[in-house]
Amino acid sequence: MTAISLRVNGSARSLELEPEVSLLDALREHLGLTGTKKGCDQGACGACTVLADGERINSCLALAVQYDGREITTVEGLDHPLQEAFVRTDGFQCGYCTPGQLCSAVGMLAEHKEGMPSAVTEDVEESAELTDEEIRERMSGNLCRCGAYNGIVAAIKEVAE
Template identity: 75%
Template sequence: MVEIRMRVNGAEVSAELEARVSLLDALRVRLGVTGPKKGCDQGACGACTVLVDGRRILSCLALAVQYDGSEVTTIEGVDHPLQAAFVRHDGFQCGYCTPGQICSAIGMLAEHAAGAPSAATEHVAGAPALTRTEIRERMSGNLCRCGAYNGIVAAIEEVAP
């Protein structure tokens, strides 16, 4: 057993866990934070996306012990204009993927602002405006079984600088 300490949604927490416990399971089972969802448990759907120290990660693929001392933000700790934009643009239907979509979009906007390249970007000098193609590429790791992609892209377009 290993004791981990981290800040989750602004609160200091600690838990004694086996070293093999995923961050997703630590959040949901041990800490009662149920926003991140277990979709595929293989890193293919993005439903478990959270922000760790401001960067988006798939929490089902991460061991909790890797993030000892980190700042973890889940949808429960998010206060961002994207949330209202998702509502305005019908960026969700059943809502299962929405926490991961929003956390991923927040991380993606930060990556883009920092000049991180993507497969849809020819160059990143000056962080060109996000196009629909660019948003779709950068959000391609988050799946929505209901098909709310047009609303998700519209919501991101609305809040993107």
């Protein structure tokens, strides 16, 4: 067993875990934060996306021990205008992917604000606007089986403006 300390949604949390426990399982099974979802458990769907020190990560691919001493934000700890925008724009249907979509969108907006390029970015400094194409590229790691992509893009654009 390994002792770790995390700051989760603003609260200090101490855990004793086997070293191979994923951050996702630590959050869900050891801390009872079930908002973060286990989809594919191999980093392909984005349902498990959380923020680690403000940066979006797939928690199913991260070992909890790697994040000892770090700030983790899950959907339970979010207080962001995107949440209301998702409701207004129908950015979810069944809701399973929504926690990961929200955490990813918060991280993505921060990345864009900092000038981080994406695969479709030609010149970040000249184009601060988030186009539909840019948003879709930046959110491409988060899948929605219901197909609520148009609402998700609309919510992100609304908040970005």
